[in-house]
Ligand SMILES: Nc1ncnc2c1ncn2[C@@H]1O[C@H](COP(=O)(O)OP(=O)(O)O)[C@@H](O)[C@H]1O
């Protein structure tokens with residue numbers, strides 16, 4: 355088993371729409387509830403984390419969305435600006451160089467530059483201390499990686515750079531970033547997937563390319579939106595038997611039986627996909643239920659965080675009981 359809560363850097367990857375942002379937030383929340391100081395990083399995304407926490411929009415500077423839990427959304431432009439100012443020391447020089455129209459056009463066409471500065475920012479936060487010699491600013495950083503393909507490409511960049519240049523500051527930094535993402539004591543890469551045919555195939559493919567092209571330690575495969583069984587095998591057989599005996603006449607009963615059949619087939623199918631993941635990936639799994647809610651809000655996120663805690667540790671910290679209400683004054 356991998357000690358997920360013991361890692362400093364958790365990178366979550368998977369195709370767009372599989373639940374990366376939601377589950378990154380839930381992992382961060384679960385860790386923050388254990389008392390860890392957590393930074394959630396969305397990278398170059400249409401920021402969605404604020405909606406989950408009901409907070410104000412999230413940008414480059416950390417926003418505290420819950421106790422111990424901070425969130426940022428990083429664009430390459432802001433990350434490059436911070437880096438350049440740090441290196442050049444002078445803001446005016448930054449403006450003269452990086453806000454020059456021709457330089458901007460040039461920067462835009464350097465392949466991998468965006469990915470490099472984003473990953474550089476992750477590294478910068480991982481290294482950051484509260485004051486010189488102080489404790490690390492973050493106990494854990496959860497990275498919501500760009501969608502698959504792109505997601506793996508982004509992790510390949512440091513190696514590409516160290517292969518091209520062999521000395522100098524860029525080389526040193528790329529090497530240190532690479533050392534961070536390859537360090538299994540600090541870092542883990544989780545694969546997030548929906549339990550459907552195409553996403554499963556893509557996840558198996560993703561694991562293969564990851565192992566072929568990267569030395570990044572793999573963590574969990576997180577199967578998201580898993581239908582929980584509603585019926586026992588006996589009940590399922592009963593539904594089949596009753597269906598065989600009744601007309602498909604569109605009646606209320608007929609439609610209920612149809613829905614029950616659909617649901618249990620779905621559960622069965624997902625079970626097979628999960629077995630396939632288990633066989634072909636050989637990674638530990640976390641299963642997140644499908645939540646049927648109209649509004650996916652903090653309450654649902656909180657349930658997912660509890661679910662992750664439960665599956666990783668076999669227990670959930672109960673919320674402390676409400677403090678006793680002060681005795682009503684005036685005897686109402
Ligand atoms: N376990 C779940 N049950 C129900 N809906 C979910 C679940 N996980 C994610 N969703 C919904 O799926 C959509 C995509 O999730 P999101 O986290 O934004 O994916 P990604 O970041 O991978 O694009 C969102 O509308 C989200 O509310």
Ligand SMILES: [Mg+2]
Nearest residue numbers: 374375399402
């Ligand atoms: Mg997302």
